[in-house]
Structures are given as structure tokens and as C-alpha cells.
Amino acid sequence: MADFEPVLLRRILKKASPWLDAYRADGGYRALQKAVHEMTPAQVVDTVKTSGLRGRGGAGFPTGLKWTFLPKDHPGPIYMCINADESEPCTFNNRILMEEDPHQVLEGIILSCYATRASTAYVYLRYEYGRSYRVMQQAIDELYNNNLLGRNILGRDFHLDIYLHRGAAAYICGEETALLESLEGKRGWPRIKPPFPAVEGAFRKPTVVNNIETVACVTHIVDRGADWFKSMGVPPDPKNPRDTGSYGPKLYCISGHVNKPGCVELPLGITLRELIDKYGGGVWKGRKAKGAIPGGISMGIMTEAEFDTPLDFAGPAKVGCLGLGTAAVTVFDEETSIVDVLYNICRFFAHESCGQCTPCREGTGWMLKIMERIRRGQGRLEDLNILEVAGDQMGIIPGTTICGLADGAGWPVKNAIRKFRGEFEQYIRGAKKSRLLELVKTH
Amino acid sequence: MATVYVNGKPVDIGNEKLNLIQAAQKAGVLIPHYCWHPALTVVASCRMCLVEVGERKPDGSITMQPKVVPACQTPAKDGTVIVTNSNKAKFAQEQTLEDLLLNHPLDCPVCDKAGECLLQDYTFNFGRAQSRMIDEKNTPPNKPYIGNNVTLFTDRCIMCSRCVRFTREISGTAELQIINRGHHSEIDIFPGEPLNNKLATNVVDLCPVGALCSKDFLYKQRVWNLKTRESVCADCSTGCSIWLDGNKSIVYRLRPRYNPQAQGHFMCDDGRLGYHYVNSIERFLQPMVRRDGKLTPLPWTEILPTIRQAFQSVAQKDAAGVVGVLSPFLTCEEAYLIAKFLKKLSGQVRLALGPVPILGADDTYPKDRRGRPIQPVKFTIRAEKCPNRRGVEEILRYFQGEIISFEQVVHDAAEGRVQAMYLAAGYPPRPGGWISETQAQMLQHIPLIVCHDLLPSPVSNFAHYVLPGASWAEKEGTFVNHAGLAQAIHWGVVPTGQIRTDGQVFLDLLERRGLLHAPTLRKELAAEVPYFAALARGDLGEYGIPLNDERSA
Numbered sequence: 003m004a005d006f007e008p009v010l011l012r013r014i015l016k017k018a019s020p021w022l023d024a025y026r027a028d029g030g031y032r033a034l035q036k037a038v039h040e041m042t043p044a045q046v047v048d049t050v051k052t053s054g055l056r057g058r059g060g061a062g063f064p065t066g067l068k069w070t071f072l073p074k075d076h077p078g079p080i081y082m083c084i085n086a087d088e089s090e091p092c093t094f095n096n097r098i099l100m101e102e103d104p105h106q107v108l109e110g111i112i113l114s115c116y117a118t119r120a121s122t123a124y125v126y127l128r129y130e131y132g133r134s135y136r137v138m139q140q141a142i143d144e145l146y147n148n149n150l151l152g153r154n155i156l157g158r159d160f161h162l163d164i165y166l167h168r169g170a171a172a173y174i175c176g177e178e179t180a181l182l183e184s185l186e187g188k189r190g191w192p193r194i195k196p197p198f199p200a201v202e203g204a205f206r207k208p209t210v211v212n213n214i215e216t217v218a219c220v221t222h223i224v225d226r227g228a229d230w231f232k233s234m235g236v237p238p239d240p241k242n243p244r245d246t247g248s249y250g251p252k253l254y255c256i257s258g259h260v261n262k263p264g265c266v267e268l269p270l271g272i273t274l275r276e277l278i279d280k281y282g283g284g285v286w287k288g289r290k291a292k293g294a295i296p297g298g299i300s301m302g303i304m305t306e307a308e309f310d311t312p313l314d315f316a317g318p319a320k321v322g323c324l325g326l327g328t329a330a331v332t333v334f335d336e337e338t339s340i341v342d343v344l345y346n347i348c349r350f351f352a353h354e355s356c357g358q359c360t361p362c363r364e365g366t367g368w369m370l371k372i373m374e375r376i377r378r379g380q381g382r383l384e385d386l387n388i389l390e391v392a393g394d395q396m397g398i399i400p401g402t403t404i405c406g407l408a409d410g411a412g413w414p415v416k417n418a419i420r421k422f423r424g425e426f427e428q429y430i431r432g433a434k435k436s437r438l439l440e441l442v443k444t445h
Numbered sequence: 446m447a448t449v450y451v452n453g454k455p456v457d458i459g460n461e462k463l464n465l466i467q468a469a470q471k472a473g474v475l476i477p478h479y480c481w482h483p484a485l486t487v488v489a490s491c492r493m494c495l496v497e498v499g500e501r502k503p504d505g506s507i508t509m510q511p512k513v514v515p516a517c518q519t520p521a522k523d524g525t526v527i528v529t530n531s532n533k534a535k536f537a538q539e540q541t542l543e544d545l546l547l548n549h550p551l552d553c554p555v556c557d558k559a560g561e562c563l564l565q566d567y568t569f570n571f572g573r574a575q576s577r578m579i580d581e582k583n584t585p586p587n588k589p590y591i592g593n594n595v596t597l598f599t600d601r602c603i604m605c606s607r608c609v610r611f612t613r614e615i616s617g618t619a620e621l622q623i624i625n626r627g628h629h630s631e632i633d634i635f636p637g638e639p640l641n642n643k644l645a646t647n648v649v650d651l652c653p654v655g656a657l658c659s660k661d662f663l664y665k666q667r668v669w670n671l672k673t674r675e676s677v678c679a680d681c682s683t684g685c686s687i688w689l690d691g692n693k694s695i696v697y698r699l700r701p702r703y704n705p706q707a708q709g710h711f712m713c714d715d716g717r718l719g720y721h722y723v724n725s726i727e728r729f730l731q732p733m734v735r736r737d738g739k740l741t742p743l744p745w746t747e748i749l750p751t752i753r754q755a756f757q758s759v760a761q762k763d764a765a766g767v768v769g770v771l772s773p774f775l776t777c778e779e780a781y782l783i784a785k786f787l788k789k790l791s792g793q794v795r796l797a798l799g800p801v802p803i804l805g806a807d808d809t810y811p812k813d814r815r816g817r818p819i820q821p822v823k824f825t826i827r828a829e830k831c832p833n834r835r836g837v838e839e840i841l842r843y844f845q846g847e848i849i850s851f852e853q854v855v856h857d858a859a860e861g862r863v864q865a866m867y868l869a870a871g872y873p874p875r876p877g878g879w880i881s882e883t884q885a886q887m888l889q890h891i892p893l894i895v896c897h898d899l900l901p902s903p904v905s906n907f908a909h910y911v912l913p914g915a916s917w918a919e920k921e922g923t924f925v926n927h928a929g930l931a932q933a934i935h936w937g938v939v940p941t942g943q944i945r946t947d948g949q950v951f952l953d954l955l956e957r958r959g960l961l962h963a964p965t966l967r968k969e970l971a972a973e974v975p976y977f978a979a980l981a982r983g984d985l986g987e988y989g990i991p992l993n994d995e996r997s998a
Contacts (some may be wrong), residue, residue: 172626189623194518311679357604357623357630358490364544369627371580388577395540401512402492402537 007127008267009222009251010215014102021135025105031150033225035107037116038156041224046117050220053228054235054249059085059176059213059445060156060298060327061406064246064317071200072208081209082120083185083199084111084217087128087169087176090298093330093349095253095265096214100127100134104141107162112150113224115162115414116120118210123164125183125214138166173354177405178211179203180356191358192405217407219250234269236314248314248326256282256296258332271317275309278333289335293421297327299347300410302417322420324413340422341429342413345373351411362408368392369415381430390419447523450501458521465516465527466494476529477538477567479653481517484710485614489518489606493545493567495537499526499574513537535571542572548583548628549654550600557653560668564908566605573997577629579801585631593619593641594660594714595649599631602656603833608632608648615711615823616984618642632656635682642811643826646718650700661718662698666690671697674937675987677924679774679832679873679917680716681707683825684926686988687716689937696723696918696938706930706988713826719944720918722873728899729913730942732813737838740911745945752910755893756790759865764791766864771841772799772879773831774871775947776922776934777977778834778966780840782951783869788844789955796841799870800879802830827927830875832917836925839976858888866892871914871947884931897947915946921963922948923970923977923985925992933963 008015020022025031037046051066084107084333086293088096099107111123127135142164145151153161167185169175179193182204203209223231235249248270254277257263258433261283268281274294278284285291293305296313304311311317314328334343352370357363369392372385393416396402397409419426449465450457451472458468464487466476480491494516499509501524509526513534516527528534545564553559588597597924606621609632612621620640624633634640640648641672649659668690676689678699686704690697699720701712722728732748733740738914743751760767769787771780787794809818841848857863866888872879885903888894906909917924919940940946948961964983971981979990 070782174626176929194487243560352627355627357625357627360490360492360544360603363604363628363630364547365582368547368578368580371578374581382579395537399512400537401510401514402495402540405487 006251006268006393008254010106010218011265011267013106018103020032020102020104020141022105022141022148023372025103029225030105031109033221034112034116034150035156037113037224038158038160038444041285042044043117043119045289046113046224049228049389050117050223051140053223053231054247055216055219055223055231056246056248058215058219058252058258058328060090060237060325064301065212065216068200068212069114071198072118072210073201076208077381078119078405079122079207080096080118080120081204081207082111082123082124083178083181083204083209083211084125084214085176085178085181085211086131086134086214087126088131088214088328089128089171089173089176089354090262090300090328090330091344092255092257092295093298093328094255095328095330097131097134098265099214099218101133101137104138105145106221107214107218108138108145110219110221111164112145112155112162113220114210114217116160119148120210121161121163124204125164125166126175126185127166127168127194128175129168131168135166135168142166148208150240164191172356173350173379174356174405174407177407180230180405181211182209191356192407194404215253220380223250236271236312236316240442242316245316248316252313252329254281254313255328255330256333257330259286259291260284260333261286261339270314271312273310273312274304277313278309282331282333285333285335287335289337292336292338293332293334294324295330295332295414297325298330298410299332299350299409299414301325301327302413303343303421305421319407322417324409338416339429340425341373341377343391344418345370345377347414347418348411353409355407357409359403359408361402362411365392365408366411369411374424376430379432383427383430386419386423386426392436395420447521449521449523449525449527451527461625463521465496465498465519465521465525468521468525469496469516469527469529469693472585474527474529475570476516477571478517478602479502479563480607482607482610482651482710485607485610485651487517488610488918489515491545491603492541493535493538495541497528497531497534500524501526512658538567538571541571542568543576543718545603546572546576547578548600549603550582550584551672552601556601556655557658558601558652558668559661561655562655583628585629588633590639591632591634592645594646594718595640596658596663598656598658601654602632604630604632605653605656607651607653608657611644611648611651612640612642614727615647615811616642616644616821617813619817620645621648621892642810643713643715643808643811644711644824645702646714650711659698659836662850666692670936671770674935675702676934676937677707677832677926678712678716678721679934680830680833680922682826682829682831682834682923682927683714683827684832685716686932686934687712687713687809689935691918691938694939694941696720700864704932704988706991707932708824711723711824713824715826719873722900723916723918725900727901728810728941728944729901729905729911729979730944731892731913732943733911735907735909745950745953749950750909750914752895752952752958756787756865756867759893760790760794763864764793765795766795766862767791767867768857768863768865769794769796769867770799770854770869771796771837771850772868772870772872773801773834773837774799774873774917775833775837775869776917776920776924776963777833777836777840777922777931778922778961778963778970779869779948780837781966781970781974782948783867784840784844786951786954787867795849795854796839796845797832797851798856799868799872800839800851801834802872802875802879803828804830804875829927832924835927835929836923836931839925840909840974843974843976855884855887858891861890863888863891864890866893868897868908869898869914869947870898870902870904871916872898872900872902878902880904912950913942913944915940915944916939919944920946920948921961923963923980925969929992930979930989931985931992933985
């Protein structure tokens with residue numbers, strides 16, 4: 003796949019101008035012209051559906067299918083929410099898309115709204131993305147001035163307004179219903195489902211929530227066709243009826259202990275080892291990797307032995323991880339203490355749990371307290387069992403919480419305990435201490 | 446007709462829209478729950494009501510869902526299978542309880558809620574014996590002032606958010622909110638905007654644990670020492686059903702009792718905290734007669750025959766000059782007995798309705814942030830501050846066909862046309878009093894006044910006989926609320942001193958034997974007065990009996 007021509011990052015790698023004229027000169031808004039003049043909204047939905055595009059935000063839900071859940075002949079308004087609350091640690095692909103090539107994203111948003119008949123789109127940005135906000139706003143202003151937004155877009159009976167909304171920097175607001183609550187000005191607490199957002203979402207109207215990268219893909223699917231999209235990636239596993247295949251390009255973020263951290267675009271299905279060695283420049287300082295996080299920390303942990311797993315939507319689950327997530331790979335080398343890794347993970351989730359459901363609110367805090375104690379050298383062996391059970395029983399998968407944050411909080415814990423139990427036991431017995439703690443002590 | 450299967454037992458739930466907690470209740474199975482409350486929206490966040498759910502197909506096969514689901518959020522449909530006692534469901538409940546107790550201080554010995562705490566009860570029934578946590582608990586600071594009547598023990602809170610939803614959905618005033626995140630979440634108010642609406646103390650009842658406590662009741666009694674009786678609040682004509690908690694002769698608190706026919710789930714703070722006069726040390730404790738301008742005690746056995754004879758002799762001379770004033774605080778049975786006594790003297794004896802206290806206008810909730818009422822109304826505090834105007838009026842109407850107002854009687858008295866007056870008052874002390882000084886002065890020249898009341902008033906200063914009355918908390922009988930709903934009240938505390946219940950006094954005046962027994966009298970009343978015919982069974986049940994009235998229709 004060495005000769006893969008980037009699609010989403012096509013202009014970014016060339017350091018092209020983010021202005022509308024430059025984007026048009028590179029073939030921008032061709033897809034929108036085509037859709038608005040030649041296709042009905044239903045045809046756009048069908049195209050996206052046949053392309054097999056799955057949501058890039060983490061859950062991997064088929065995008066076209068999501069759009070068809072909207073009630074037919076709804077008097078409106080229908081809202082489109084674009085999730086740019088990219089708060090999964092180590093994930094930064096949305097930011098690159100928004101900051102470097104905003105028009106590609108906006109074209110995707112307009113196309114998605116055309117397909118779903120949405121009349122208003124909200125882009126929910128995480129608070130930290132100030133630059134993204136400014137660049138996107140500039141691009142939106144350009145679109146209004148060029149009749150690509152507002153009333154009668156391109157002379158057709160198609161009206162659309164796009165608003166940017168900056169959140170208040172909470173991880174939970176990346177969950178789609180918490181995002182809607184936050185957008186409505188309420189506390190970012192996930193809603194109970196049903197009703198699903200497609201039926202009753204923002205301001206109690208039908209709403210679609212899509213990720214930035216997903217809508218960026220829509221641009222290219224409409225432009226180049228579903229077959230082009232399907233020519234990349236991994237077909238569904240015939241043994242798994244619930245796998246709908248992983249097609250198209252994906253932005254992989256590589257970070258952690260590698261020589262060349264960054265974001266690369268590759269067709270879905272590359273193995274983790276190839277990604278690290280070929281595109282991440284290998285593990286730093288000539289060391290070996292101990293493990294890696296396949297797609298943001300909520301997806302769990304892979305050991306070095308599992309690095310040959312392909313990173314598609316079904317791959318990480320085969321080795322006990324939660325899923326592909328945002329495909330943000332974080333590598334940690336053999337010198338890193340797993341206790342430190344897990345402590346950091348627990349600290350993140352205890353801080354970010356919204357506090358609504360009991361198992362997650364109390365469970366994340368408890369896991370953090372246990373990890374703090376283990377790290378202090380006061381751990382007990384039975385703590386590992388407690389962590390494993392606690393990690394196992396919280397989340398939507400066992401049914402004990404409203405949203406998936408708890409799954410994400412529990413998964414790395416139980417992965418780490420199951421896969422690195424020996425090291426934990428060694429640490430607790432006092433054979434090995436955290437390097438980080440020693441560093442802190444010397445200060 | 447829908448049938449659900451609770452732990453293998455089929456239950457017919459009819460066509461009602463129920464969730465699984467309610468459906469299981471019909472089968473007599475308790476699904477533990479905290480955040481769910483029938484009057485509030487569903488948030489499904491406490492995760493206490495996790496159960497296994499499946500569906501029974503018409504062919505008898507059962508498919509279970511792979512995960513546990515919150516019962517409060519799941520509607521019961523025909524063929525729904527609920528399993529609450531499987532290992533999986535029990536494990537989930539046990540786990541939730543362990544989680545809830547992680548940061549709970551377990552200070553039950555000093556907690557006001559101990560004994561009626563759902564965290565205690567559920568932990569006993571569904572929890573595990575020991576916590577596996579050995580780490581330090583979070584100890585957020587307590588908030589002694591979140592409102593004039595409510596205090597918050599932050600560390601005991603289990604974040605069910607019932608109180609927050611109550612202030613947003615029922616009172617509409619939205620004072621409470623959740624601050625911070627994760628296991629540091631706390632209930633709090635906005636600075637300078639305390640929880641002072643008139644329904645505020647309901648959050649104390651809603652709180653399943655000891656986090657929100659009523660300042661009025663705090664540290665007064667352990668709840669297991671209280672005797673709880675069903676009663677009706679006497680502070681306005683809404684007639685909220687309540688639990689009356691007392692011990693010996695002291696009332697300690699009132700709590701709302703669910704009654705769909707009266708007020709729903711809640712009660713107002715005016716009523717809830719308005720009981721203190723019952724415990725007042727200023728109450729009349731013994732019957733007294735005025736001798737040489739001074740009130741001197743006289744035993745019941747002597748004073749009652751004296752009063753009876755006095756009234757009889759006046760009635761023989763000038764029957765139209767005898768007036769009975771029946772306050773709207775009397776029960777229907779008492780009004781019936783005193784009316785009977787006075788009318789037995791002579792048919793010309795006049796009966797009047799005592800002053801009906803009206804304060805402002807009806808106060809409805811929810812309100813918006815500016816205090817303006819909004820629709821639909823979920824709770825009403827009535828302007829008419831008495832429990833039984835309708836009941837007493839019906840008695841008066843039966844005995845003399847018309848209702849004479851108190852003003853009329855005062856007017857007549859001022860003109861010297863009243864020779865004897867029996868004031869069956871029983872008024873609570875409220876600002877302004879039930880009778881003004883001017884009105885009292887106009888009664889001053891009546892040759893014979895019996896003042897049967899709880900507390901000193903301008904009339905008792907010159908009345909010839911003063912009889913100690915019993916408060917509503919000490920007597921049994923029937924109150925008819927503004928909408929014609931007849932509800933039973935029961936005595937919750939024993940009257941102190943020589944106080945006898947008003948009804949007993951009237952029985953003695955009537956020279957009828959025996960002790961007052963409300964159901965028996967109610968049957969008599971139902972047989973005699975057509976308006977009360979529906980009460981013929983004597984027992985009014987938990988929710989009372991609506992009396993159909995053509996006049997209000």
C-alpha cells in the first residue's frame with residue numbers, strides 16, 4: 003500500500019491554501035454541484051449507503067443506515083450535528099481536517115444536509131480547538147458570500163445554515179446525546195435511549211450526528227462514487243454476520259513512543275505493526291514496544307504480540323479490544339511501567355465521567371483510588387481481581403450505564419490486568435517500582 | 446389486556462402504561478430503585494433497578510435479552526418476562542449498591558434518615574455484607590444552608606437527582622442543580638438563590654437517603670420511635686393526604702401521603718410546618734368557668750351539665766337568641782353532633798358558619814423562574830386556609846336550609862339579639878387571628894358565651910365558659926376538601942391535660958353514652974344527611990370518597 007494516494011489529506015500534504023478559490027481550483031464543490039443538480043437526496047443517501055461508509059467517530063455505525071432512520075416526510079426542521087468534540091486522547095485527525103482544509107469538511111456537511119434534508123447544521127467543536135473555530139468560521143463566511151450557504155443554494159430549493167458551537171471542554175460531550183444536551187445549553191449528560199436522536203434529537207427534532215471525518219468522506223463518495231470507496235479496505239467477514247465490512251480510507255493518528263508521530267491516511271485494514279514500523283518510524287530510542295492503544299485509550303490495550311492485528315472495524319475486537327475507535331494509535335515502549343499507563347488512564351476517566359450513572363461515577367473513582375494505591379506501593383493482589391470485575395461490569399455492553407463512556411473506562415483496565423497481570427503482580431510484590439515515581443522523587 | 450411474567454409468575458396488568466417497576470409491584474415483587482419516582486421524569490441513572498428482561502412469544506418460547514436493563518426505563522408489554530432474582534440481576538444490583546456505598550459515610554447512627562432509609566433497606570435486602578474498598582472515601586463538605594427549611598449532608602448523597610428534577614418539574618423554581626463531575630458531583634444551589642419555594646421541603650421526602658434533611662425535624666426523634674397515622678392536612682382546603690408522625694402527645698412531623706384524588710404525591714411547606722400550635726404550651730388544658738371575672742377550672746363532669754342547663758333555659762325563653770357558631774375546622778361528625786345538640790333545644794336555634802380564613806389567592810405550581818405560574822398545574826396551595834368548609838356547610842344546610850354567616854351573627858349580637866352563643870371554634874393561631882378585636886367587642890354583651898377553642902383569643906378573654914378543644918391531630922373524623930372529597934383523619938397523638946376531643950364533648954352534651962367512634966358516627970351521618978350518603982360504609986379507605994354534589998357540577 004506504499005503507493006496509496008491520499009484522498010482526505012490530499013491537499014493538506016501539499017500545503018494548499020484553505021481559501022475557497024484554491025479549493026475550487028483543486029476540484030472543490032464539484033461533488034456538491036453534481037449532487038444538487040443531478041441527484042435527489044434519496045440518491046445521495048443510497049450512494050453513501052452502498053459505499054459502506056461507517057462512522058469515523060468511534061462506534062463505526064454505518065452512516066447511510068443512520069440517515070435512513072430519520073422519519074419520512076417530517077415537516078421539519080431536521081438538524082445535522084457535526085461532532086468535532088474530538089476529545090479521545092491521542093486523536094487529532096479532525097483538527098487537521100478542519101484547520102488545513104475546512105472546505106472539504108464543509109462540502110461534506112452541505113452534502114450530508116442535502117441528503118438528510120436538514121436545514122440547519124451545528125458543528126460542535128471542543129473548546130480547545132480555537133484555531134479550528136477561526137478557520138472554519140472564515141470558510142463559512144466565504145460560503146455565505148458565494149451562495150453556497152443560506153437561502154437557495156446554487157439556485158435550487160435548498161436552504162442551509164451552519165453554526166459553529168464551542169463546547170466547554172468535556173470528554174462526555176463527544177457522546178452524541180450528551181453533545182445534543184450541551185448544544186441545547188444543558189449539562190452534558192447523555193440521554194436515555196429510546197428515543198434515538200434520529201427521532202428526537204436536538205431541540206426535540208430529528209437529528210443526525212456525524213463525525214468530521216465521516217462527512218469529509220461523504221464529499222469524496224459523492225464525487226468519485228461508491229465503487230471507488232469500496233475498492234479500498236476490508237470486505238465483511240463471512241463468519242461474522244454483524245460485520246458490515248470496513249471500506250475506504252482512514253486517518254490513523256500515531257503518537258507515543260515512536261520516532262515519527264503524526265497522522266497518516268491509509269485504507270482500512272493495515273496492521274498495527276506495519277503502521278508503527280513503516281509510518282511511525284518504529285519505536286523510539288531503538289527499544290521494543292511493550293504494547294499499544296489501538297484507537298484512543300477507551301478501546302483497550304494491545305500487547306506487542308498482537309501487533310499483527312489489522313486495524314479495521316472488526317480487527318481489534320478479535321484480540322479483546324473494544325473496537326477500532328478513532329484509530330489513534332499510541333505506542334508505549336518496553337521501559338514504560340504498565341502501572342503508570344493504567345494509572346493515567348484511570349485518572350482520565352475518573353476526571354471525565356459525567357457522574358450520571360452510579361457504576362461509572364463511583365467505579366471510575368474507585369479504580370483510580372486503587373491504582374493510586376498500587377502505584378504508591380500499597381497494592382494488594384486482590385485489587386487486581388477487583389479492578390478486573392469492576393472494569394468488566396460497567397458500560398452499555400453489560401447494560402449497567404446509559405452511554406459508552408463506562409465501557410471505554412472499563413475496557414483498558416480489564417485489558418491491562420488480563421494481558422499484563424504478571425507485571426502488576428511483580429510490581430505489587432515490590433520487585434519493580436515505577437520509573438516515573440523515582441523521577442518524581444529525585445526532584 | 447397484557448400479561449407480564451415476573452419471576453415466572455404471570456400477572457395481568459390490564460391496559461395500563463406501566464414500566465417494569467410498576468408491573469413487578471403488581472406481582473408483589475419489589476424492584477429496588479432510587480432515581481425513579483412516579484411523579485418525576487425517568488432518567489435511569491441510579492442503575493439500582495437493573496433486571497433481566499425477555500419476551501415470551503405466543504408459542505411459549507422465551508427469549509431473554511443478553512444484558513441487564515433498567516426496569517424504570519423499560520415499558521411493560523404483553524409477554525414481557527421480568528427476572529429479578531437471577532444471578533445476573535442480583536449481581537448487578539449488588540454491584541450498584543456496593544458502588545453507592547463506596548463514598549457513603551455510613552454514619553447511620555447519627556443520620557436522621559436511619560430507619561426509613563432506602564439505602565439501608567436495599568443494602569439489607571439486595572446488597573453485599575462488606576465493601577471491598579479500603580481506600581479513603583470522598584468527604585465533600587456539608588451544606589447546612591441550602592434553604593430555610595432544608596439542610597444538605599453532601600457526603601450522604603447518592604446522586605439520584607430526584608430533588609433536582611423536583612425543583613425543575615414540579616415547583617419549576619429550579620434552585621437545585623448538580624455541580625462538578627464524576628465522583629465529585631454534588632447537589633448545590635446557585636449562590637444567593639436558596640431553596641425557599643413553598644414546596645421546598647418535599648425534596649426531603651424525595652431524598653431516598655439522609656442527604657437532604659428537614660431542619661424542622663432534624664435530630665428531634667429517631668424515626669422508629671414515631672407512631673405514624675394516616676391523616677389529612679388541615680391547613681388549606683386542598684386537603685393533602687398526610688402521614689402524621691407523633692410520639693406520646695407531641696407531633697413531630699407531617700409527611701405527604703400519595704393520594705391521586707386529593708393532591709398527588711406532595712404537600713406544601715405551609716401545611717407541613719404549620720402543625721407547631723398542636724404542641725403549643727399556651728393551649729387550654731382544662732375546662733374553665735368565669736367566676737368573679739377570673740377563669741377558674743371546673744371538672745368536665747360539672748361544667749357540661751351546667752352548660753347544658755344554661756342553654757336549655759335560654760332556649761326556653763328566646764330560642765332565636767341562641768346561636769351556634771361552627772368553625773370550618775370541625776370534622777363533619779363534630780359539626781353534626783353540635784348541630785344536633787343545639788337544634789334539639791329548639792328548631793329556632795340558629796347555626797352559623799364560623800369565619801373562613803382566606804389568605805391571598807390560590808397559589809399554583811410549577812412556576813417559571815420569575816415566579817409566574819405556568820400550565821399544566823401540578824400543585825395548588827389554596828387561599829382558603831381551612832380543611833372542612835364544605836363539610837360544615839353541608840351539615841348547616843341540612844339542619845336549617847341556609848347558611849348564616851359569622852358577620853351576620855356578630856351584627857345581630859351588636860344589636861342585642863343574641864342571648865347565648867356556643868363558639869365551636871378550634872382555630873389554629875394564624876396571623877391576624879380568627880376573630881378581630883372589633884368583632885370580639887361586638888360579642889361582649891352576650892349574656893352567655895361558651896368558647897370551645899384551642900388557644901386564647903379575644904373572645905376567650907370574656908367568655909363565660911372556656912372549653913379546651915382538641916386539634917385535628919388529636920381527633921378522628923371526616924374532612925371534605927374543596928372538591929368534595931371526603932377523607933378520614935385519625936388521631937396521631939394523645940391530647941394533653943384534660944383535653945377531650947370536641948366530638949366527645951358534644952356527645953356528652955347530647956347525653957349520649959360511650960366514646961366517640963368516627964366510623965359509627967359516619968354511618969349515622971350518612972343515613973341522616975343525604976349529602977354524606979356515600980359514606981355509609983363508615984370506612985373511607987386510603988384515598989377517601991368523592992361526594993357527588995349537584996351544586997358543583
